[in-house]
Amino acid sequence: MLNSKIPAGPLDQKWTDFKGHCKLVNPANKRKLEVIIVGTGLAGASAASSLGELGYKVKAFCFQDSPRRAHSIAAQGGINAAKNYQNDGDSVFRLFYDTIKGGDYRAREANVHRLAEVSANIIDQCVAQGVPFAREYGGLLSNRSFGGTQVQRTFYAAGQTGQQLLIGAYQSLERQVALGNVEMYNRHEMLDVVVIDGKARGIIVRNLVTGKLERHFGHAVLLCTGGYGNVFYLSTNAMGSNVTAAWKAHKKGAYFGNPCFTQIHPTCIPVSGDHQSKLTLMSESLRNDGRIWVPKAQGDNRKSTEIPENERDYYLERRYPAFGNLVPRDVASRAAKERCDAGYGVGSSKQAVYLDFADAIQRYGKGEVNKRNIQGATPEMITQLGKDVVKEKYGNLFDMYEKITGENPYEVPMRIYPAVHYTMGGLWVDYELMTTVPGLYALGEANFSDHGANRLGASALMQGLADGYFVVPYTIGNYLADEIRVSAIPTDHPAFVEAEREVADRINHLMNVKGKQTVESFHKRLGKIMWDKCGMARNAEGLQQAIEEIRQLKKEFWSDVRIPGEVNEMNPELDKANRVADFIELGELMCIDALNRNESCGGHFREESQTEEGEALRDDINFSYVSAWEFAGEHNWNLHKEELEFEVAKPTQRSYK
Amino acid sequence: MEHYNMNLTLKVWKQKNSQDKGRFETYQVKNISSEMSFLEMFDVLNEELIREGKEPIAFDHDCREGICGMCSMYIDGRPHGPWHANTTCQLHMRAYKDGDTIVVEPWRANAFPVIKDLMVDRNALDRIVQAGGYISVNTGNAVDANAIPVEKDKADASFAAAACIGCGACVAACKNSSAMLFLSAKVSHLALLPQGGPERKSRVLNMVAQMDREGFGACTNTGACEAVCPKEISISNIARLNAEYIGAGLVSEK
Numbered sequence: 001m002l003n004s005k006i007p008a009g010p011l012d013q014k015w016t017d018f019k020g021h022c023k024l025v026n027p028a029n030k031r032k033l034e035v036i037i038v039g040t041g042l043a044g045a046s047a048a049s050s051l052g053e054l055g056y057k058v059k060a061f062c063f064q065d066s067p068r069r070a071h072s073i074a075a076q077g078g079i080n081a082a083k084n085y086q087n088d089g090d091s092v093f094r095l096f097y098d099t100i101k102g103g104d105y106r107a108r109e110a111n112v113h114r115l116a117e118v119s120a121n122i123i124d125q126c127v128a129q130g131v132p133f134a135r136e137y138g139g140l141l142s143n144r145s146f147g148g149t150q151v152q153r154t155f156y157a158a159g160q161t162g163q164q165l166l167i168g169a170y171q172s173l174e175r176q177v178a179l180g181n182v183e184m185y186n187r188h189e190m191l192d193v194v195v196i197d198g199k200a201r202g203i204i205v206r207n208l209v210t211g212k213l214e215r216h217f218g219h220a221v222l223l224c225t226g227g228y229g230n231v232f233y234l235s236t237n238a239m240g241s242n243v244t245a246a247w248k249a250h251k252k253g254a255y256f257g258n259p260c261f262t263q264i265h266p267t268c269i270p271v272s273g274d275h276q277s278k279l280t281l282m283s284e285s286l287r288n289d290g291r292i293w294v295p296k297a298q299g300d301n302r303k304s305t306e307i308p309e310n311e312r313d314y315y316l317e318r319r320y321p322a323f324g325n326l327v328p329r330d331v332a333s334r335a336a337k338e339r340c341d342a343g344y345g346v347g348s349s350k351q352a353v354y355l356d357f358a359d360a361i362q363r364y365g366k367g368e369v370n371k372r373n374i375q376g377a378t379p380e381m382i383t384q385l386g387k388d389v390v391k392e393k394y395g396n397l398f399d400m401y402e403k404i405t406g407e408n409p410y411e412v413p414m415r416i417y418p419a420v421h422y423t424m425g426g427l428w429v430d431y432e433l434m435t436t437v438p439g440l441y442a443l444g445e446a447n448f449s450d451h452g453a454n455r456l457g458a459s460a461l462m463q464g465l466a467d468g469y470f471v472v473p474y475t476i477g478n479y480l481a482d483e484i485r486v487s488a489i490p491t492d493h494p495a496f497v498e499a500e501r502e503v504a505d506r507i508n509h510l511m512n513v514k515g516k517q518t519v520e521s522f523h524k525r526l527g528k529i530m531w532d533k534c535g536m537a538r539n540a541e542g543l544q545q546a547i548e549e550i551r552q553l554k555k556e557f558w559s560d561v562r563i564p565g566e567v568n569e570m571n572p573e574l575d576k577a578n579r580v581a582d583f584i585e586l587g588e589l590m591c592i593d594a595l596n597r598n599e600s601c602g603g604h605f606r607e608e609s610q611t612e613e614g615e616a617l618r619d620d621i622n623f624s625y626v627s628a629w630e631f632a633g634e635h636n637w638n639l640h641k642e643e644l645e646f647e648v649a650k651p652t653q654r655s656y657k
Numbered sequence: 658m659e660h661y662n663m664n665l666t667l668k669v670w671k672q673k674n675s676q677d678k679g680r681f682e683t684y685q686v687k688n689i690s691s692e693m694s695f696l697e698m699f700d701v702l703n704e705e706l707i708r709e710g711k712e713p714i715a716f717d718h719d720c721r722e723g724i725c726g727m728c729s730m731y732i733d734g735r736p737h738g739p740w741h742a743n744t745t746c747q748l749h750m751r752a753y754k755d756g757d758t759i760v761v762e763p764w765r766a767n768a769f770p771v772i773k774d775l776m777v778d779r780n781a782l783d784r785i786v787q788a789g790g791y792i793s794v795n796t797g798n799a800v801d802a803n804a805i806p807v808e809k810d811k812a813d814a815s816f817a818a819a820a821c822i823g824c825g826a827c828v829a830a831c832k833n834s835s836a837m838l839f840l841s842a843k844v845s846h847l848a849l850l851p852q853g854g855p856e857r858k859s860r861v862l863n864m865v866a867q868m869d870r871e872g873f874g875a876c877t878n879t880g881a882c883e884a885v886c887p888k889e890i891s892i893s894n895i896a897r898l899n900a901e902y903i904g905a906g907l908v909s910e911k
Contacts, residue, residue, distance in 0.1 A: 139806030171791035
């Protein structure tokens with residue numbers, strides 16, 4: 001049934017062999033082939049520019065007012081690459097292995113190996129574009145550590161790595177716009193895929209300024225639309241991040257892979273009240289230098305600075321001495337929840353732990369004193385020099401923390417708590433990044449492929465750019481080579497007319513409910529169900545309740561939602577309603593998937609399946625597969641399983657002790 | 658930090674679309690927590706307006722963590738409000754006290770037409786980038802990243818300029834609606850790096866020409882742009898831009 005199209009041969013030769021044998025499209029034919037790209041984050045912008053450079057006719061769409069604003073821009077810490085510039089034993093194999101292990105053996109080996117192979121090219125490409133990565137005094141690139149690894153392979157630009165990488169890709173994209181190879185559509189949102197004779201042939205979009213629906217043809221359609229973390233209402237995603245494009249594709253036949261695999265990031269600024277609209281991440285890179293702790297006594301209400309060293313519990317260092325504060329995200333998040341649930345949390349809500357830089361400031365301060373050969377440095381001088389170093393590394397994050405909380409993290413430890421950050425699940429794709437609908441691709445966070453049940457830090461940027469710069473430019477040719485005889489299909493084709501009519505009907509339906517409750521209030525309720533019952537810990541009973549509650553919520557939404565304004569004008573509430581309606585349906589599928597997967601792996605923690613020490617307990621005999629869900633009508637899905645075969649990285653119980 | 662609640666009066670620009678003349682509307686908001694962000698205060702107001710059957714206020718926003726550059730309110734005569742080096746989304750209500758009146762307008766500039774209420778069209782900035790704000794390197798052409806060493810201070814200065822989020826606050830603050838700080842940040846980012854060398858002259862000439870075509874005003878060095886820039890882009894970039902521009906014009910080989 002599911003054909004993942006993994007090339008034969010040894011793991012480290014598959015990609016080379018694929019590239020050597022895939023079909024090619026000659027330059028004259030490329031000019032006749034049209035490609036639609038939805039989303040302009042790292043995956044979308046890199047794909048659009050690369051395919052434009054190759055000569056394809058590209059149309060790119062984003063809902064923001066400029067492609068430069070896609071949420072990749074908010075990624076902070078860094079991007080991994082197996083360069084081994086540090087001479088610390090890194091290699092393609094180690095990056096592959098760390099990623100498979102970090103993903104708790106639920107990712108596809110061939111895809112992950114390819115990701116590791118192209119990782120080094122990404123850094124080269126970005127530097128050539130002028131991405132100003134951090135450098136050492138000798139002028140060469142600097143690296144830092146991230147969770148789940150023991151080498152330094154993360155490239156970074158202060159705490160703004162995503163911004164710098166996206167601007168690099170955006171500039172390349174704008175260059176293609178200027179050259180006429182890419183047509184850019186800002187403030188447009190995709191609301192359906194058009195499928196003709198079983199192949200994706202275009203999309204229906206809403207012009208968010210005029211409210212008009214538009215039809216666009218493409219020989220192929222690439223969804224680079226990011227993740228669906230906003231199903232939880234509160235997440236570190238941007239306010240506009242949504243699942244709608246992926247969900248429409250799902251309802252048109254694209255299987256959804258591992259929807260329950262959600263990453264809860266351990267270091268985010270805690271919720272301050274009911275008004276909270278989003279959560280803000282404090283980069284994982286901070287765990288290079290910050291030490292996480294809670295008081296040793298339950299309910300200790302003293303200020304952090306009044307708690308002496310011997311009354312602090314550095315619980316990650318205690319539980320996981322080998323990796324300490326740099327354990328993978330899923331492990332760190334659960335450990336924080338465990339301490340808070342047991343009554344050791346800090347701050348007014350008691351739903352927080354400390355991330356403390358006092359030691360790092362002293363260590364760096366002393367280092368500077370030595371480097372500069374300062375005699376008789378006072379403690380104040382050491383502290384100041386240390387703060388300066390910390391500021392250079394993480395200044396923008398510290399500023400952001402202070403703006404949000406009103407506390408100065410150079411003086412007092414940060415308070416942090418886990419929050420929804422990334423979704424490993426997404427549209428199921430084969431080795432060529434094609435979904436189960438021919439001609440429909442999914443790249444970056446929108447697909448399920450590379451991170452298994454848990455993504456390692458600094459790997460999302462790597463995957464987005466790998467897919468867009470170095471994978472899809474090859475794999476799409478393998479499909480389009482057979483499409484060169486297909487001339488552009490006029491958008492008055494019945495399939496376009498019908499798809500547009502369906503979209504218009506749904507919009508009218510939503511507008512005509514004329515109920516009492518706001519879209520936002522439904523979204524908040526959905527988020528609470530998901531967080532409580534399909535969040536950091538899940539169990540069968542809770543998931544079954546959640547499915548019932550979500551079905552009820554869906555009925556209520558479609559009978560009592562209130563959307564102000566008109567259809568044929570700018571209407572942000574209508575846009576939001578479209579998105580929330582899809583989140584509600586996705587939420588149900590996530591719970592069904594979580595219920596089906598009666599094992600713990602990575603970020604998916606089923607309380608029924610844990611070791612005596614409370615660690616996630618995988619069940620490789622029964623669950624070593626990708627869940628690929630086929631939409632089969634309202635509240636109804638068929639499960640297809642892609643069995644995972646580990647020829648090189650043999651699954652073991654993950655240990656970071 | 659002590660938290661408190663407040664009641665406020667908001668005077669907000671309402672404009673149905675680019676053709677509408679527009680006007681101020683006054684709103685009362687109650688029980689706003691000092692812990693809220695400024696946009697969360699707008700969320701509260703909009704929820705109430707929708708429940709009352711009224712039209713909510715349209716405003717641009719997305720990441721709400723100060724990096725995407727989408728939010729754009731002109732608050733009490735200052736882009737992004739009263740805090741230094743800040744975006745509207747990161748402004749928090751502890752900046753205000755009970756009983757305050759706050760006036761909120763869109764960015765005002767000929768090159769940024771109003772779309773609706775507080776939303777403006779900033780595509781002119783994208784078109785300036787299209788005119789040359791890039792390094793022409795196709796995917797696959799790159800040499801090994803460490804084959805191009807870059808002096809650390811130049812790399813740092815380039816990064817500082819590249820931190821621009823393209824929000825347009827510099828334009829909104831400038832009495833001439835000049836986009837020179839935005840443009841100079843992009844020119845500096847690329848001119849300070851060896852990779853940007855080959856196109857250095859054509860880039861600055863083409864980008865300046867596009868800026869002029871878009872209807873942005875001239876720079877008269879008043880420094881309002883730098884004072885409101887959320888990312889503290891230095892006005893020294895404008896000096897660098899001028900030097901680049903003059904240099905490119907004087908020795909232009911075309």
